[in-house]
Amino acid sequence: MTDTLSIALAQLSSRVGDIAGNLARARQARAEAARLGAELVLFPELFLVGYPPEDLVLKPALQEACRVAIHELAQETGDGGPAVLIGTPWREAGKLHNAVALLEEGRIATLRFKVDLPNYGVFDEKRVFTPGPMPGPISFKGVRIGVPICEDIWGGDIVECLSETGAELLLVPNGSPFRRTVRDERTHTVVARIAESGLPIAYLNRVGGQDELVFDGASFGLNADYGLAFQLPAFVETVALTRWQRTSAGWACVEGGKTSLPDGHAQTYSAAMAGLRDYVEANRFPGVVLGLSGGIDSALVAALAADALGPSRVRCVMLPYRYTAQISLDDAKLCANRLGCPYEIIPIAPAVEGFLAALGPALAGTSPDITEENLQSRARGTILMALSNKFGGMVVTTGNKSEMSVGYATLYGDMNGGFNPIKDIYKTEVYELARWRNAHVPAGALGPDGEVIPLNIIERAPSAELRENQTDQDSLPPYEVLDAILHGLVEEERPIADIVAQGFDIATVKRIEHLLNIAEYKRRQAAPGVKISTRNFGRDRRYPISHGFRDPGIPVNPSDDTNVLFQPRINAVDV
Template identity: 50%
Template sequence: MQDLTLVMAQLDPLVGDIPGNAERAIEAVREARIEHGADVVVFPELFLSGYPPEDLLLRPSMETRLREARARMASKVARDVLVIIGYPGRREGQGYNLAGALYNGEWLDEYAKQALPNYQVFDERRYFATGNRSLVLEHKGVRLGLLICEDLWDGAPVRAACEAGADVLITLNASPYHQDKPAERLRLLEQRAAEVERPVVYVNTIGGQDELVFDGGSACVDAGGELRVLAPYWQAGLMPVQFVREADRWVPREGEIEPSVDPEESLYCALVTGLRDYVNKSGFEGVVLGLSGGIDSALSLAIAVDALGAQRVQAVMMPYHYTADISRQDAAEQARLLGVHYQVLPIEPMVEAFMETLADTFAGTERDTTEENLQSRCRGVLLMAISNKKGLMVLSTGNKSEMAVGYATLYGDMVGGYNAIKDVYKSWVYRLARWRNTQSPAIPERVIERPPSAELAPDQKDTDSLPDYDVLDAILVRYIEGDMSAEAIIDAGFEREDVYRVVRLVDRNEYKRRQAAVGVRVTPRGFGRDRRYPIVNGWQPGE
């Protein structure tokens, strides 16, 4: 019986590290050959450059470095293994998103991506020209049709590859994660395979890159669309797929299928992966964050410890007059639970010194949010000083609901290099905190149960100035993710006053969000690459 072993190399490249990524590929092929007897090894989209390389693609030396890396691969990659790997390239003056085929020291051919996405976080038309031909490679009796990511979603390149004679379709991908994306991706994969009656091998990248995070989940479905192999989510590695010849068709045997996980676990893993890769790939020693005794900083601390280890995380409680005793107690208890370095740095002397300096300037004015913001900014100064002195990145801790409506202080609690929960709505913050506690004690229960408060004024609660978070989040999802108008949201059953207050706050606070720390994107419409609104504008909310 004829058979063929294809190995999906679900790995985490470093953007811009072309020589390093080439070495990772060389080692992966060697391991795939030794451990799995690989006949074919497939890497993700743009693996040699890392994804997305963005304007690094405009650097004149990019093509030179890629040629050198491909030459090294040709001389070092194990023999008798077909390697299919993604990289950018300039051909006849045009840039392309390519999949190259290497065998026995020779680059056989290249496939250029035909469907270039230009929506949400994608802007490939800025860098690449459109490919115009299918590529089918015959290897050990199997005709392999190459595709790259969006080609599968578009559909036309899939049909073209089949018309060109492909027995098996191979797609190289760098498909970013957002909530519900893994299931959506599998449904598409199964649908396309069933449409063209061909097995499809889907190799996805993994790891964090700036605000994007990639979940892996490389897979193979048979010609009927049935899932035969599914690599683990959130775990780098090599996953073999065994093909056998049955009659006149190549059929993937059933292999390992990673069990499905609940939505909370998937989202939590995304946040951990995004933070870990951002800190490690950027070369920081660790992180420092303000631990207030509230839910947002509590969840952020748990994520940081799971991403980096307790020894690389420092938590600082910075109390003022309005900080409740239970906040101090809960912060200390969580620091003890997680084993992080913990300090208490009172801010009363700093705030009072500022207020004394500003006394004449503020004479004749009423106390307002200015004094509240001053407390937050004193805390930001302390965190940044620790960051400078110890080489620790400041982790800011505002959630998406707060960032949407501007419930945060510029140069105060917004200071930081990264925000693990920037794209997590407040209602999901609670869900994640509860889920994390099912794994091991991490967040004191009282932190989860208490009404949320910034504690910048006596008896302050978030609901003093915002709708209940369940209502707020439901409005925000419709306005931000769904682009619904204020009137349409009202028609969906929400109070007019709440809706207009929320959408005006969202529109008014674009200037704040532009100055916020980068954070991992986990919704279909994160603040950043895929929601680009003008700061200054005369748009009025309404229909």
């Protein structure tokens, strides 16, 4: 039995399905842990296969590859170096489990299986895994260590079981995605488990993006007296050493670094930047291409892309038409120049006029309307996709959450593309993030400092510029009003009556709810984007496209023209 332990925490990213690559990362991390003097190195949840693996983990060939890799890594621990606690899928007695394996002295010493499989929000683990039995602690160097896996600490039963069966400290491997409120939620959960068990907890989380999810790391430990034992950085890979000691009151972490974490706009920007970077890199794109319109959304996305990938990998294209103002041309060029991104102008008039000529006989006798406006957007989308096809850069879309909510976007036009880093960010916060970025360079950013987004872009009234003197507020309420209503409808799922009680006009609220409902079919066809909020479109909020329910508000009256349930199903803001 020992009275001290040196434990390395491998706060790393792993790529879903890349078993060989993840095994190589585990070997590198173990070598670094050995250099630091660690006796044990802990990896995040399902590190070997990546998280979340979704239905990919059901493939027998992948399961076997993981098994072979675990045996290889286990054999390597016979070299006298650190033991390994690593997450992996594991099939036992015909059942597939979310497991953690202890590898030491050249063998698989023991396995523990996740008990509480989350099946809400972004999680679908019950779809692919079988819950394990209630666990006891594992023995390492005579120390009884509890290893609850992620969701296993969000309720009290599993930690209670570990405490009652003799656990002396808890090491928790996690795959916990970022959302704005999650850090406080993690801390409160860990504090609750310490209060119930009296045991110190080390909470290890992975980092990096995986499709729509981004993992922030921000791993931490609390001693049994609730004091902060260590705090690892956010959105940064690291292998960090912690030292633990047996005291008269039990085990305590007596050495570990403490890093300050970004908050507010800094963490939102970092999450969007990391999600975009890892999506591009994981899918092996040489860079990105985007339409830089001179507006706030595309300017912010250009800044995010330059910070994530480096300016030289961000191709900015201005696609003007007759309604494009000179100030938009000037602002777009200035923004690209300040960011240091390649910039070019491709006029879309020949494409639009060609479409109009081709459609002339079919549209004869009709008046120009949103149809002709959308041709502009679709011409732009086609040109950007052509550049992507020819040169390999992924098209980045630039629609914010306000627009995605109410369908203020054009299918096969400005919605074209592979990824959208601001998809889960409301318009009002887009402005705030732009101002923040002008005053700060986020950690890890590859773009320049200073005012990279021209102030004129931030201060101008937003416009799609699809007709003369158009502004967004021609079709939508002011964004401050729109975003507040949407937050109630989307994040909080509040009834219309509750939102109206806050002082919002009932006709406006009903109209926004109507637009939110009928835009579902668009959102199903939208590019994936980074999850930032507690309820993003896609993985969190899963609504049917075709359904007949509408919140009647107060009261239901078929003759009331504010009751949009009885109005025609139209796409009034499809631009």
